[in-house]
Amino acid sequence: MPFKRLKLHLKGAVQGVGFRPFVYRIAKELGLKGFVINDSKGVYIEVEGEEERLKKFLFKLNREKPPLARIYSQEIQFLEPVNYEDFVIRKSEEKGEKEVLVLPDIATCEDCLRELFTPEDRRYMYPFINCTNCGPRFTIIERLPYDRKNTTMKVFEMCPECKREYENPLDRRFHAQPNACPKCGPWVSLYKDGKLIAEKNEALELLIEEIKIGKIVAVKGVGGFHLICNATNEESVRTLRKRKRRSEKPFAVMFKSLEQVEAYANPTELEKALLISPERPIVLIQKKKELAPSVSPGLKRVGAFLPYSPLHHLILNSLDFPVVATSANISEEPIIKDNKEALEKLGELADLILVHNRDIKRRCDDSVVKVVSGVPTPIRRSRGYAPLPVEVPFELPKRVLAVGGMLKNTFALGFKNQVILSQHIGDIENLNTLKVFEESVFDLMELYEFEPDVVVCDMHPRYETTRWAEEFSRKRGIPLIKVQHHYAHMLSCMAENGIKEKVLGIAWDGTGYGEDGTLWGGEFLVADYTSYERAFNFKPVKLIGGEKAVKEPRRVALSLLFDIFGEEALNLDLLPVKSFSERELKNLYLAWKKGINSPLSSSVGRLFDALASLLNLKQILSYEGQGAMMVEDLYDPLVKDNYPYEIRGKEVDLRKAFLEVLKEKDKSLAASRFINTLAKVCEDIALMVGIERVCLSGGVMQNDPLVTKIKELLEKEKFKVYTHQKVPPNDGGIALGQAVFGLSLV
Template identity: 40%
Template sequence: MTATVAARRRVRARVDGTVQGVGFRPYVHRLARELGLGGSVGNDERGVVVEVEGEQAAVAAFLARLPAEAPPLAQVEEVRVHELPARGERLFAIVKSARKGAAAALVVPDAATCDACLAELRDPADRRYRYPFVNCTNCGPRFTIVRDVPYDRPRTTMAGFAMCPACQAEYDDPADRRFHAQPNACPQCGPQARLIGADARPREDAVAAAGRLLAGGEIVAVKGIGGYHLACRADDARAVAELRARKRREDRPFALLAADLGAAATLISIGDAERALLTAPARPIVLAPRRAHAPVAAAVAPGVRELGVMLPYSPLHHLLAADAGGPLVLTSGNVSDEPIAFADDDALARLAPIADAFLVHDRPIRTRTDDSVVRAVGGQPLTLRRSRGHVPASSRLPRPAARPLLACGAELKSTFCLARGGRAWVGHHIGDLRNAATLAAYRDGVTHFERLFAVRPELIAHDLHPDYLSTAYAHERAERDGIELLAVQHHHAHLAACLAEHGERGTAVGAIYDGAGLGPDGTVWGGELLVGDLRGYARAGSLWPVRLPGGDRAAYEPWRMACAWLVALGDGAGDAATGAGAADADPPPLPPQLAGRVEPRAWAAVARMAASGFAAPVTTSMGRLFDAVAALCGLRTHCTYEGQAAIELEAAADAAEHDAYPLPVTVDGRLDARATIAAVAADVRAGVATGIVSARFHRAVAHATARGCARAASVAGSELVVLSGGVFQNRLLLELTRAQLSALGLRPLVPRRLPPGDGGIAYGQAAVAAATDA
């Protein structure tokens, strides 16, 4: 070995994290060249491998700067360095990706168009002017086009597009921001948009033509990054009404697309937290209070005070929002509760009765991915639906999984979760598994993730409910593949998901409020005070139990729960164990707000069900209590979507009202809402405004929850309180409860990156399985 070689240093660095598909290799190439180092960088099935050689000081500087100056979309989690013998190498190169074993690299989520690409899109002198698929290493589609790893063009849906000489030159140039940008393309060689239907003209700019149709009041189906949307002008009352009728979506609010922050500010109130969410690379739908004179039709979001707004996240959406000349409704491309369409033939068939025209393109979508939905609460993000822009970013497990595992999630708002070691991958929002097409998408998603992240499950966690289709899938896999099963109680999974997200391993109190989850006693839980950790839990209290007349039907007919609570109220002699009153008692009078909206005979029949327990299981559901109050106020007797009554009750609350109804907490931890219902009914009969009734009710629940949690925390010796479950998507309830807990010296913990609703259940199941299988 010569003296020159001996004075040099050579190292191999393995970089773990989100480092594929984010411009990491070209970044490493530029950094190494700047420091005068030789060596190479390449992808493999696990991440990025770098070898560098040069002067001692230069190598040390390279290792220090490597994680600190990484590209915007990269997330470097660990750099492991091994010393190698120097061999005099002075040139640095990007080498071909190698795959020697099972895939384990992290796949990056889809990212919104960066400023540099946006400038090209708007520059008439640029060769990508108005090209709907401009992208670079800092932005563009990722997860939705990935078929396999390592992340290279042949393993994406861009495989069928050969780069032209100009694009290839960019791809090969280490100084270019498109160096090794796998979806790189231009109008000469890349995907093309076209307009189908209406008065489409072959030579016309397809996006401009679609914008013209939208401005004229037409409905256009738009193929995006993760699936099809249905679009119309949001300020066109006729178009919005027509879209509702054709889509068979009676009341659920529509999402809106605003061209930029200025346009969004005419629709919603934007603070610092909302601005950060709107402009994040994920570009989610952001729920925020609507402006008093927001230029949208009333039918866009009936009965609520918020609007869901997003900014454009692809070049196509930037062009379309500008060309349409105003805010657009941009809702999922489906009918009613079907899954969003993403395959072209399926979309053309299913959406033909709805859309007047189709704006399509020829880049295939590998994975159907809905838009993510978030809101800011207390200046912090609260994720309501985690999907495009966030998936498949991984989460850590506080207790690593001893065996690879699959967690199958719940049945509504379904997701799944795969885990290996300390890392967990929560899948994209799937939806209601009771729809056959959605169940098929769920199965495909599990298979795709297992391949992408090299997880072959040896343990499967599932919900305690035997009738969930996710549970059926778990049993099917277990029987077919000989895999061990673990049942996880629904509300324990909610508690564990929040604890795991925040890296907590110790004991906490959990106020877990939702619509329904099967308890180990065979009753329908949903208003639970738990004390537990990742391994187990005990029930410290619950909402007062009542009957659920007609079972699941009550979730869509809130008047049934109003009747059940009035039956439980009776003379104050309801049975705490069963929630039933005397079977031969007279039914409670039909409240005046329900007269003419509920048949007296139906009311009497439901009252008998609630009193006798016939076809009326016991429930402690907090969600159904909110339904009951909404019905008593006359807000909602029948729902067209899940949670509608509670959402409208929150929207009605008068912010100026600071009184609270009584809601005692019994010595055994019961939140006895019978007194609350009695006070609500009395105020409604007295003509008290609905806004005041709603505010007093929300405050009652918040105060009682804080008292119940404080008592449980004192016994458990913990100051930590988890607030989770779908009911805590309610901004007002969450803010009031957090404030009450903080005033009592407790530390409230809320899900942030994962939904408090059932979209977080799979991650909680995985956390429980990992902790108990250790």
């Protein structure tokens, strides 16, 4: 039998997932010799033996790989043997260009959970239990390769028992970098009024008792602090809202188990699968039994998730009710991650603060997923998913930094055939969030030793990210490319779906800066990777008061009424009219007529706001998208008809539809027919344009009944409809689109 040496270079998510001990085990099992090593590109293997055994090794490598491993490419060579004496795991190499993927933080595995609650186990009730198959990764790594000395765990010297596990290739904790136990690892400490009151098990016991009596506590988790309270205690939730200055925006709720979720909500089978997945995202599901009314006021859904760290499991396991678990910050501020900052800032928000002494290297908020038209759609892509790359359908000629948008910001690093999206940064609307954005950009660049050849940003001149990119480009002396907002939405959908052909892109959202200086948001684009044409759009509406209209649906409704009835609208017996004084109405009409601080907007998001106002769901918003979410909740799939509308030239005019809305007595019927109308518009325009592939993107495409109806109508006409499943359809996904546009031009 021929004797050969097999050389393998694996790239992908192959470090920190137990890949080397897996390779060691199968090599030993097959009687092969050689070595395996982590390097800056991934995992490098040389193994030699009989040719048939080497082929079996290759098969097992790909078929039986560890559950968290993802092989994106493998270079294979068969060479002459060099006569290795044994098979060994060699020490990691740090030299070379960094191409290895950094893994996200992974929820506690079943094996660790079993040990956590087994009294005889040496890690019983230990809040930092982990193994190769679970635990923190992205939030503790300081540099590559992923070895303990390169993580925030480097300050904890392993005890002899932990070290024995860590060094044994046949152990589940072989090279589990956060490996620790109560003797040698991190511990928790509890503070009240800035003073230490308890540590370790006592701290946890006291914290749990305080939650039981209705207190609000801050808990340091994997990627930052949570504020936690009893989700069934209305007084506690209302107090939390008051302290956090968050009037109505829904809170996420952590449940101890899937069974407890099902006691309060009706998750579908797919939603259950998402809830128990290793990523453990927040999943938006239909409520069944009311939690405290203030948890998600006025909405039929609740953001539910399960514990994902041992500390969360210990807390929830000791309670017989679910808890609100929301990011620990004042609204619009970055999530807090450091102990010192928490003790300084969270005293006014929380009655007690539980910290631990394992540093969080980088903030990472919880991910949010919603099932839209039968597929999981990221609403916020962060913990559990970031920073895994999105593979794109071509090789990128240069290295690009794409800075994303201003709201729901993520940024991206693009190189080779992949784009690495950052964790969710948030809305960049003040100096603190801009500082966190900048720190996060430089942090990820440093982690990957990444120097961009080009920087890409949004066209909006007032976006903080655009200004930052302009300054970054000037200082580095590299080209700056600006991409139209909705075109970036389309490109992100094309790239994640691997589409190379020209598409009809339907990009609907709240607002985006258009090339004609108006605000876009209801766009039909014919696009490829190098250019686009604005084929159709909705008839622009004047936003009376500019930014005020974005927060006050009544102003958008009033503008539509002025457009339909002229000055007569001032006398209509409608809530958007009656909510203003007579003097205010006259001034608003004058502003509308003369175009004073009343920019034009084609936004479908604003049309949903107008509908929410006319149906008296919401006149003034407490948070972005509130009106549209309330309209979505009213949809009845049994309603099949739609309202009339007109397509004049390249503009879609919905004034006839809104006239019918004014006559409608049933709010559910009005909402359903309106959504059906928007879907019918898509069908008509798709037939007029005649391009087979249709991409749906933008924040409005988070609306489940709308996307479902669009797909139903278009697929019936044999169109291929593509939506988002890897990155959010909202502004959290546009950095991907910016990256692939930038690289198509350079």
